[in-house]
Amino acid sequence: MKNTMLIVLALLCFSVSYAGGYRIALQGQKQLAMGHTGVAVINSSELVFFNPSGLTFLNEKFTVSVGANLVFANISFQNQNYGWHTEDKNSAATPFNVYAAYKINEWVSVGLGIYTPYGSGVEYPKDWEGSHLINDISLASIFVQPTVAFKINDIVSIGGGPIFATGNVNFNRNIDRTTTDVNGNRTNVTIDKTGITAWGYNLGLTVKPTEKLTIGVNYRSKIQMDAKDGEADFQNVPEGGNLQGQFDQVTFDASLPLPAELTVGASYAINEKWLVAFDYNRVYWNAYENLDVEFSNGQSSINPRNYKNSSTYRFGLQYNATPRLVLRGGYYFDESPVQSGYFAPETPRNDSNNFTGGFSFKLSDRFTIDASFLYIHFDEVEESYDHYQENGQNISFGGLYKNNGFVPGLGITYGF
Amino acid sequence: MKKYLYTILALGLSFGCQPEFNDPINEVGFYTSGEADFSNYVAVGNSLTAGYADNALYIEGQLNSFPSMLADKFSLAGGGDFNQPLVADNLGGLLANGQQIQGNRLVLEVTASSQNPAPIEGTPTTDIANHLEGTFNNMGIPGAKSYHLMANTYGNIGNLPAANPYFIRIASSNEATVIEDAVAQDPTFFTLWIGNNDILGFATSGGIGEDQTGNLDPSTYGNSDITDPNVFANIYNELLKALTANGAKGAVANIPDVTAIPYFTTVPYNAIPLDEATAAMLNQAYAPYNTGLQQAAFLGAISPEEATERTINFTVGQNPVVLLDEDLTDLTSINEGLTNMRQATNQDLIPLPVSSVLGTLADPSDPNSVIGVGVPLNDDQLLTASEIQLVVTAQTAYNTAIKALADQYDIAFVDIQSLMNTLAQGGVSFDGGTITNTFGTGGAFSLDGVHPTQRGYAVVANNFIRAINSKYNSDLPLVNPGSYPTIFVK
Numbered sequence: 001m002k003n004t005m006l007i008v009l010a011l012l013c014f015s016v017s018y019a020g021g022y023r024i025a026l027q028g029q030k031q032l033a034m035g036h037t038g039v040a041v042i043n044s045s046e047l048v049f050f051n052p053s054g055l056t057f058l059n060e061k062f063t064v065s066v067g068a069n070l071v072f073a074n075i076s077f078q079n080q081n082y083g084w085h086t087e088d089k090n091s092a093a094t095p096f097n098v099y100a101a102y103k104i105n106e107w108v109s110v111g112l113g114i115y116t117p118y119g120s121g122v123e124y125p126k127d128w129e130g131s132h133l134i135n136d137i138s139l140a141s142i143f144v145q146p147t148v149a150f151k152i153n154d155i156v157s158i159g160g161g162p163i164f165a166t167g168n169v170n171f172n173r174n175i176d177r178t179t180t181d182v183n184g185n186r187t188n189v190t191i192d193k194t195g196i197t198a199w200g201y202n203l204g205l206t207v208k209p210t211e212k213l214t215i216g217v218n219y220r221s222k223i224q225m226d227a228k229d230g231e232a233d234f235q236n237v238p239e240g241g242n243l244q245g246q247f248d249q250v251t252f253d254a255s256l257p258l259p260a261e262l263t264v265g266a267s268y269a270i271n272e273k274w275l276v277a278f279d280y281n282r283v284y285w286n287a288y289e290n291l292d293v294e295f296s297n298g299q300s301s302i303n304p305r306n307y308k309n310s311s312t313y314r315f316g317l318q319y320n321a322t323p324r325l326v327l328r329g330g331y332y333f334d335e336s337p338v339q340s341g342y343f344a345p346e347t348p349r350n351d352s353n354n355f356t357g358g359f360s361f362k363l364s365d366r367f368t369i370d371a372s373f374l375y376i377h378f379d380e381v382e383e384s385y386d387h388y389q390e391n392g393q394n395i396s397f398g399g400l401y402k403n404n405g406f407v408p409g410l411g412i413t414y415g416f
Numbered sequence: 417m418k419k420y421l422y423t424i425l426a427l428g429l430s431f432g433c434q435p436e437f438n439d440p441i442n443e444v445g446f447y448t449s450g451e452a453d454f455s456n457y458v459a460v461g462n463s464l465t466a467g468y469a470d471n472a473l474y475i476e477g478q479l480n481s482f483p484s485m486l487a488d489k490f491s492l493a494g495g496g497d498f499n500q501p502l503v504a505d506n507l508g509g510l511l512a513n514g515q516q517i518q519g520n521r522l523v524l525e526v527t528a529s530s531q532n533p534a535p536i537e538g539t540p541t542t543d544i545a546n547h548l549e550g551t552f553n554n555m556g557i558p559g560a561k562s563y564h565l566m567a568n569t570y571g572n573i574g575n576l577p578a579a580n581p582y583f584i585r586i587a588s589s590n591e592a593t594v595i596e597d598a599v600a601q602d603p604t605f606f607t608l609w610i611g612n613n614d615i616l617g618f619a620t621s622g623g624i625g626e627d628q629t630g631n632l633d634p635s636t637y638g639n640s641d642i643t644d645p646n647v648f649a650n651i652y653n654e655l656l657k658a659l660t661a662n663g664a665k666g667a668v669a670n671i672p673d674v675t676a677i678p679y680f681t682t683v684p685y686n687a688i689p690l691d692e693a694t695a696a697m698l699n700q701a702y703a704p705y706n707t708g709l710q711q712a713a714f715l716g717a718i719s720p721e722e723a724t725e726r727t728i729n730f731t732v733g734q735n736p737v738v739l740l741d742e743d744l745t746d747l748t749s750i751n752e753g754l755t756n757m758r759q760a761t762n763q764d765l766i767p768l769p770v771s772s773v774l775g776t777l778a779d780p781s782d783p784n785s786v787i788g789v790g791v792p793l794n795d796d797q798l799l800t801a802s803e804i805q806l807v808v809t810a811q812t813a814y815n816t817a818i819k820a821l822a823d824q825y826d827i828a829f830v831d832i833q834s835l836m837n838t839l840a841q842g843g844v845s846f847d848g849g850t851i852t853n854t855f856g857t858g859g860a861f862s863l864d865g866v867h868p869t870q871r872g873y874a875v876v877a878n879n880f881i882r883a884i885n886s887k888y889n890s891d892l893p894l895v896n897p898g899s900y901p902t903i904f905v906k
Contacts, residue, residue: 075435078437078440079441082895129899177898179901184479184901240526243526
């Protein structure tokens with residue numbers, strides 16, 4: 001019955017969400033259900049992402065979790081001055097994750113995570129009022145992270161490992177607000193690059209001063225995704241503007257930072273049944289200053305973004321209802337890294353309130369079903385992007401934006 | 417339990433779907449129509465209402481006609497569908513039973529060394545013999561003068577060329593008039609912008625037509641004539657009477673100055689650059705003419721003032737073109753060489769198309785036959801100061817009548833005359849700069865130099881919207897001129 005409902009929802013509206021910027025904070029069903037806390041929660045192999053150092057405190061010898069989310073995120077836009085109203089076209093996204101942890105001995109654990117922490121997919125109706133900024137975008141990345149954790153003593157554990165990132169980008173916009181070919185088809189450009197790769201790393205520390213209290217710190221490095229010699233496909237260029245073929249067979253270079261983040265947090269087991277967790281998460285978004293695209297024909301597209309560092313405050317709660325059933329709930333407040341005047345319609349997001357819930361149900365000694373649910377609430381916000389230029393003049397594009405997100409997720413955990 | 421599940425499901429649906437604004441602008445009641453009722457809007461007029469630009473009516477222009485922009489905003493305040501008689505293509509040319517009767521639209525042809533307006537290539541597919549059925553909210557008929565809107569054979573293909581090809585496509589019958597077909601739709605709101613062609617035909621022809629002031633029978637008028645102002649006022653009154661008979665509200669616009677359009681402001685009167693040697697050579701060539709004038713003045717055939725006015729003199733730098741002016745005294749009976757020549761003054765206007773022949777050789781084998789220098793411009797190649805005066809007199813009378821009738825019928829009045837003068841004197845600013853009446857680059861006028869670009873029409877639409885909001889207490893939003901294109905590059 002519940003699955004049917006989810007499918008009904010899925011058919012009704014599809015889209016993609018990100019947390020702040022293009023970060024997708026959906027790295028595990030159990031921890032998402034607890035407000036995406038987890039830097040100091042010793043629950044499962046999801047620790048590979050949240051804090052690898054905690055792996056040594058797991059009880060299981062071997063455990064693996066696999067999960068995916070269905071993201072429905074939506075953007076509504078309106079501008080009262082001109083009577084514009086536009087809704088993004090809903091398209092599907094299914095971020096996923098796979099985590100495995102193996103305890104070699106009491107002092108050393110190893111793990112492997114494959115997950116999708118960054119991405120974005122927005123599609124507006126073609127040639128909409130903001131099409132000079134974006135028609136559609138699709139960013140996808142997959143991180144592969146081998147990990148090792150060492151227990152220093154019964155209280156302190158450290159862990160870390162390299163991150164291999166691979167990603168794709170596809171972005172289309174009209175080149176300005178009005179240029180068309182003679183038939184009125186808007187001149188536009190699609191930049192496309194697949195198989196971009198980069199490396200980063202991840203470090204964690206877990207301290208367990210008492211049986212009940214766990215404290216964790218996790219740092220994930222910035223990863224710079226450099227797209228080299230991607231394809232830049234210009235369409236509907238007027239012949240008179242392409243006399244030297246300068247818009248044929250163009251390539252591009254661009255660079256997008258996946259920012260560093262630091263998380264500190266604690267969890268406290270009140271009793272056998274109840275566990276509370278708090279995470280403070282800081283993302284160093286100031287790495288994202290501009291989205292600059294350099295074309296091989298000598299032209300370039302300079303798009304200031306000027307993101308600011310942002311914080312997320314996360315609260316989670318776990319309740320062992322029965323030996324088979326664990327219930328979870330959470331809340332987090334997610335600050336937007338987007339500053340006023342920089343609300344580009346690809347990420348027109350303000351601060352959000354996020355409500356989560358979920359459960360784990362033990363099917364057998366070894367198999368557990370994990371379900372989660374996230375509702376992202378944004379207040380409507382009057383904002384604009386003021387740094388688009390025509391003829392050297394800044395031209396503001398904005399209005400009222402309202403976003404929301406609804407993210408069901410399902411996973412399975414195997415362990416012994 | 418089941419009920420609970422359904423509640424969750426309902427919540428889930430609202431989460432999963434599009435976020436709702438507190439005050440959605442597309443919800444009934446956000447924008448209000450005030451005392452107007454936009455549910456059935458019909459636009460009546462000429463090419464400016466049709467969305468004509470670049471010397472043709474083509475689909476892209478029609479889709480962004482100013483009435484279409486208005487209808488788009490009206491739809492936020494109770495407005496209904498707006499059906500336009502779209503032509504078949506973006507070439508814009510017309511056929512009549514397979515024969516091309518109207519050229520294709522102008523586009524800017526760019527090469528490494530030049531940028532010139534030229535008709536776009538292609539065979540047009542709009543044949544006026546293919547009659548469109550149904551009714552059309554946009555009753556803008558390119559070429560129509562005021563009295564044409566009430567002419568019975570204006571849509572009869574058998575009556576070509578006096579009939580109008582654009583009305584032939586959509587007329588409900590051979591006998592129907594434009595205004596009958598408009599009123600038959602029972603509009604709740606209308607715009608009427610007519611009268612431009614009642615003077616423009618005379619002006620663009622270089623004033624070769626007649627000023628029909630005093631002749632009250634428009635059926636005797638030629639296409640390049642000026643309509644009698646009393647005829648105009650009577651027709652205008654009849655049009656408004658018909659459009660308001662059912663209580664409809666509406667807006668009317670007045671007639672801009674012909675001197676504000678790039679068709680007349682682009683080619684300067686002193687378009688001839690000369691060096692010292694050429695000027696001296698030309699002065700020598702015109703010396704017999706100048707001497708003849710002095711003799712004619714001495715004989716009393718012309719006044720000394722006229723002799724001075726007609727004296728041809730070239731200097732180093734920019735020189736006025738030489739032209740023939742029919743209003744000068746005919747001296748050819750005295751001396752065959754004394755034709756009606758003079759040099760232009762800054763009171764004369766040279767139509768845009770003359771730019772393509774000015775300075776070229778009338779006789780390629782004769783280096784002295786440079787048009788505008790050795791060979792004078794003809795009467796149809798310029799609008800003289802006295803011809804302009806005829807135009808201005810008629811236009812002033814039309815605009816007085818339009819304003820008075822707008823007041824009498826208590827409808828919105830749009831001062832397009834002022835708007836066009838603003839475009840000519842500094843321009844209208846928008847979020848991407850300023851649009852002016854400068855040909856090609858100003859943004860307001862299309863490549864024919866007479867009709868606005870889509871961006872120009874957007875500025876026109878905004879003036880209509882402001883006038884409508886002010887008259888009827890509606891609060892329609894404006895259009896953004898920066899979102900509309902100007903000229904098209906091939």
